[in-house]
Amino acid sequence: MRLAAWSFAALCLLPIVAVVVTAFGADGGRWAALIDTVLPGYVWNTLQLVVWVALGTGLLGTGTAWLVTNCRFPGQRIFEFALAMPLAFPAYVLAYAYTNLLDHPGPVQSALRTVFNLGPRDYWFPEIRSLGGAAAMLTFVLYPYVYLLARTAFLQQSASAYQAARMLGRSPWGAFRSVSLPMARPAIVAGVTLALMETIADFGTVAHFNVQTFATGIYRAWFAMGDRGMATQLALWLLAVAVLLAVIERMERGAAQRFPAGRKNDGMMPQQLSGIQAFAAIAFCALPVLVGFIIPAVMLLVMAVGSGQSLFTARYLGFVGNSITLAGLAAMVTVLGALLISYCARLSPGIAARSAKLLAGIGYAIPGGVIAVGLLVPFAGFDNWLDAFSREQFGYSTGLLFTGSIGLLIVAYVVRFMAAALGAVDAGLANIKPSLDEAARSLGRTEVGMLKTIHIPLLSGSLLTALLIVFVDVMKELPATLIMRPFNFDTLAVQAYRLASDERLEQAAVPSLVIVAIGLVPVILLCRAIANDAARPARSPALGATVTRPR
Template identity: 65%
Template sequence: MTTRTAPIAHRRRGLSGLRGLSGIAIFAAAICALPMIAVVIAALGGGTETIRHLIDTVLGDYIRATLALVALVSVGAFAIGVGAAWLVTMTRFPGVRWFEIALVLPLAFPAYVLAYAYTSLLDHPGIVQTTLRNMTGWGPRDYWFPEIRSLGGAALMLTLVLYPYVYLLARAAFLQQSGTTFLAARALGKSAWRAFFQVSLPLARPAIAAGVLLAVMETIADFGTVAYFGVQTFASGIYTAWFSMVDRVAAAQLALCLLSFALLLAMLERLQRGEAKYHDPARQAQAMPPMELSGWQAASAVVACAIPVVFGAILPIVALFTMGMGSEQNLLSPRYLGFIRNSLTLAGCAALVTVAAAVAIGFFQRLRPGRLSWSAGYVARLGYAVPGGVIAVGLMVPFAAFDNALDAWMRETFDISTGLLMTGSIWLLVIAYMVRFLAAALGAYEGGQAMVHDNMDAAARSLGQTPIGTLRRVHLPILAPSLLTALLIVFVDVMKELPATLIMRPFNFDTLAVQAHRLASDERLEGAAVPSLVIVAMGLLPVILICRQVGRGK
């Protein structure tokens, strides 16, 4: 009797564990869908009076500024990313090995940190204009200088930090191309430039389009840069409506507009990725031969690759360090240690929760492939396309309603006030981070899961392992490097996230990003440089991992 019931009990425990894992995966996907559903309900339930007022006043400005910013960043990221990827992949010039890694470094910078650094350098009191006036004797009205605090300035900052998305994907696409088609075009009399535009570029189009769309989604989600430069986009409008105007309906309706645009971009990315297939029967026949550059061509390549590295990483670090040395901010003071502790607490909790949700969803899809698991994974990935401000509004509205309803019921029934249990709590902010960055964690997890063959699962089951036991004893040890990468990516993304933190943080619970934004808003740029440098230092961790992968890419 004992020998027969033991396997049955073992199977029951395994099924119970699998049901629990499936429940976690479905719950995480439902949480990811909640902000989008809440924004739609709040916006549509607010009537038409508010949206009419927005149309008559600011909506047109928000649309024009957002579309102009998207267009400028798209063109800039495409030009820099594709050009740099082609040069380091298909040509040889002095320093090319260093450049192929260094071109990723600007990815460590939030755009708003670059905005603070370049405002200090290029604004009227900055070192550039001050030196120009001292050398020429000009007065403030005697010359024209480009205004950094403008839509063009915001587009430049975003381009400098977002072009690595295009660069990484374009470089990978160029490395995978066979040299046969390119050499055939050259043999038919095409110049190197014409062969690039007519052969290599079309073959890499799907990867390049994916990189540009990623840059665009980050652009529409940006708040810190546009708010500091005074550019009126949807992201800054949501924050203004929520805090300055205290108009929840206006914030929800603006969030719905931005959500619609973001989901449209996500759908375009999905469609173009689904079509990203071509057949090259000679792919393995011949690798693409790099062209040796010399003379003015080599010098031009060095300059072209050095410009984004210098202006996107080296110069901002020098400027921030110089500003920080001249500030009165003490990084070791109790106040700053509190900012660091708050940032590390939020980032650490969010990274653990997000990666745990990614493991649950990814393993659920592996064990139970079907419509339900596919839907859970698809909804979980949509969060990356939803700006932080939209997620914040979408979570605050339903949880505030829940807290108020619970408090009213407790007062009426027990004469006890529960206050706000979820609204304004750390855990609601952690949930917002999970929704925002779950797609990144899923990507890292699934990349490592490809190394776990189905035969390993079958072998584990034949040895009596339950699904949870297989996950714990087989999958997780193999996936440890991928999970560590996912933890670091989410950790640093949370450190840089500004709009969701500003809207949802608990009272008197400030982070390094909030402190940098506050000091910069008060025009205390030297003080803002100190927390900005810490954020950049944290951002270098995943970038170093990416650089190592780039170095192994050949």
């Protein structure tokens, strides 16, 4: 069992090692060529995206979380759930919808020209296919990361410090700024960091808007130029940024592990808003819901109806089947690996087990394109060596056994999403008392027997949550799938990207809608879980309790 756990951890580390070794083993002249040509543009564009997305997600996520948690206004209970719904949209799907809506031939600009009798060059309109447009798409899709974590932090805060600030003469805004916001800072920073990790890993949105970033550069170097050395060197730069963000998130998570919450039954008294304040709160909460979910969902529905395509054709059923097959297999393998790693860490909580868990969870900070390059380089080399050896010794060509196979693609998903599964499984194991393990061992149960008869039944909810999260993440994943998929084996995400790349946005709406519909399921379940957890502490009379931020 321990060998299997370490094997999963080593598998998650393999792409990183491969990228580093290949990048430094490539032609040294490429480093200078990169610095003199494309690298400054990639760095500048990626930096701009990071800054704008950080500001946008931080403002929207924190502001809406505070309003729905500690204020009361019309529609507040609806917004609690609705504000998380944009998380179901992949950013590239949102980009397809708004390109169709706001581009020059779209309905908005066409209506402006008709109403005001304008020619094509008689007016100025913001360009959606730009870096600013990409930043906006990413912001409205990723702010729920901050919203969910910030709302959890606000719900778990005691009212004592806030009320003391109010008694000392602070206004509601002053008390929020000086008391509640600093207490929630670790959760907010962690949410922003998660959003930034998704930003630097994004390929579909920036490629559709023709914004040159590290993600697009890796894909172009690998496929358009056939230069694996340049692709791995670009991947190494991106990996460095991703690891830096991962370190920041880890430090913030460590700071947020435990903090005093005062009396658990000392809940915050919500502030009743009325008049202009209530209107402003409704407008601020409605904006991201409208822009991030309702408008694009309506646009996709209209586009899908007018596309003349049906999900029930053999071709589209094949895309759906391929997507479900990959997502289902990847989810089962990933959750199995997470269960083994977490269980072994529980049995032997030493430095080796902690190291294995850390190595296995590092993949969440690595973009899919980097993982794809890191896996293709060693496995392609092994395939070529095996084929040459077989030809020389036996006169038989083995072909490509791993490269371009479903198995290797599933390995990429396991590496990318192991951390998500580990978080859910760890949370479940933390709720199982160690005394159960001791009682089972005293009755003669083996480690495998305990896992089968005690832990798996008690972890059924956590395992189901992990399966659902990984399943949906794989359904939305694009860069690794685009690079590593087998020949003539397309998924809904790949089909949507291909149609959008050909400017066939109406046809791209059909697979995009299916991805969004599936993504709504875990979002709704997650919101319900947060609401249930928030209600639980209010019934506890414990004093001096500490709160742990959920992962």
